[in-house]
Amino acid sequence: MKIDWSAIGSVFGVSLAVTVGLVAVFTLGVSALARREKAAAQGNSAALAVTGAYVCFAACAAAVAYGMYLIVAKV
Numbered sequence: 001m002k003i004d005w006s007a008i009g010s011v012f013g014v015s016l017a018v019t020v021g022l023v024a025v026f027t028l029g030v031s032a033l034a035r036r037e038k039a040a041a042q043g044n045s046a047a048l049a050v051t052g053a054y055v056c057f058a059a060c061a062a063a064v065a066y067g068m069y070l071i072v073a074k075v
Contacts, residue, residue: 018063022060022063025056025059025060025063026056026060027056028052028056029052029053029054029055029056029060030053032049032050032052032053032056033049033050033053034048035049036050036053059070
């Protein structure tokens, strides 16, 4: 049996990069929601913060759905 170490390395690298990126996007969404709370407490409008949070969370949901698709799809 021969192990393709370069393929394992590339899968590890891509998985690490996507995981870090997904966590960063989710963190931006949570941060935007915190800014909304702060703006609401000060009496300001927080439409941009809410929109940014929804975009971040939608991107996270899309990435998770795509990952599930890749797992289930017959290639």
